[in-house]
Amino acid sequence: MQNIRFSFLLCLTLAAPAQAEIYKYVDESGQVTFTDVYKKGAKRIDLPGAPSPLPAGAKAPRRASYNPSPADFPRIDAGTQKRRDDIRRQVLQDEINGERKNADEARRQLALGERLQPGERAGDATYASRVSKLRATIQQHEQNVASIQRELANLK
Helix, strand or coil, X not given: CHHHHHHHHHHHHHCCCCCCCEEEEECCCCCEEEECCCCCCCEEECCCCCCCCCCHHHHCCCCCCCCCCCCCCCCCCHHHHHHHHHHHHHHHHHHHHHHHHHHHHHHHHHHXXXXXXXXXXXXXXXXXXXXXXXXXXXXXXXXXXXHHHHXXXXXX
16 A cells, blocks of 8 residues: 555656756757757747746745854853864874874784795785775775874864
8 A cells, every 4th residue: 555655646746747847949940859958049938737837936046044142142251162172183193193003003914915825826806806895904004094184173
């Protein structure tokens, strides 16, 4: 029953009328063209049963208005904000140090993983998969370090 309702709703959504202005344009050779793109000399056609065009003011997006905070809105004093920023900076420094250590360990694991195991060849799928995973791990740690560095740069 749910599938039937969903299908019906989907059909109604797809069958909803589209809003577009239609123009009729006749070129120099007498060729008549109907289009939704205005060309110089084209005339707008009103189709019976078609939805009316939106008013001109409705097409323009609304600009966000600036509303200052109310007077009773809780404020944080500068000292408290500085302490919070310092804590955040320290947390990010701890995270970046951990990610750098993880990246170094991943590089060490890659160096070990690139060594061929007894009976293994460089062209084997298991070798290629192992090395690929190790390289992806290094790349992930390096991306994490870069992201944390951007966060640190954004702090005031």
